[in-house]
């Protein structure tokens with residue numbers, strides 16, 4: 001049971017359940033099968049990286065996993081809570097950074113965090129404290145009174161991440177969290193995520209940056225054509241080479257070699 005004053009602080013967790021369990025998730029857009037019937041389990045305490053080429057189905061899968069997109073088939077459970085049947089409970093446990101997050105553009109960064117904190121039932125003092133801390137670690141203090149419509153792409157990503165962290169979730173699902181984030185902010189963000197996992201949290205992130213996934217994640221899954229083609233501990237998936245080598249081999253890509261676009265070379 002969660003007492004009223006503690007809501008938004010930490011929901012109780014079914015410690016025997018996976019942090020995230022996807023069973024048979026499937027989504028079809030018209031003729032295009034975006035996700036074919038995805039099974040994936042994220043263990044508690046893991047730092048999980050989801051990689052795959054453009055159009056592999058990562059965003060579609062993550063959107064269904066967190067309850068933002070209704071699947072045609074399959075289920076998603078967050079610490080045992082079904083994201084559709086027990087949406088309220090799942091939401092307390094989840095922090096989400098979706099792709100292309102829609103923002104209330106005319107709120108300032110500070111207003112957004114304050115209002116979301118209150119919506120998530122943090123008391124006034126806690127909401128204010130966390131807003132200050134998040135603006136500080138995201139290096140957004142100077143922009144705290146700037147409307148979000150005037151934020152850069154990287155600043156939008158960082159305020160989005162701050163909203164994902166605000167209610168102290170147990171599982172973070174982050175779609176391309178480092179995209180457009182400058183190196184200084186990225187270092188701060190990596191530190192936050194590592195501390196989150198060290199403290200018992202779980203992270204699932206997608207990224208196109210293989211070096212970053214290798215640096216942060218202990219477990220990875222490679223998606224291609226709407227399904228997982230390899231998953232497991234990082235060292236097993238990448239083998240003796242780099243994750244990039246394994247990725248290219250797994251998804252059947254060809255690096256541009258030899259004579260390509262000859263008209264570019266005069």
Ligand SMILES: Nc1ncnc2c1ncn2[C@@H]1O[C@H](COP(=O)(O)OP(=O)(O)OP(=O)(O)O)[C@@H](O)[C@H]1O
Pocket residue numbers: 029032033034052053054055056057058059060061
């Ligand atoms: N709303 C939609 N309507 C129609 N097709 C869609 C929609 N969303 C995704 N798709 C299609 O589903 C497939 C998977 O797209 P998705 O965005 O999930 O891939 P992704 O792995 O996240 O790609 P990227 O790495 O480029 O972001 C693509 O072929 C895409 O065109």
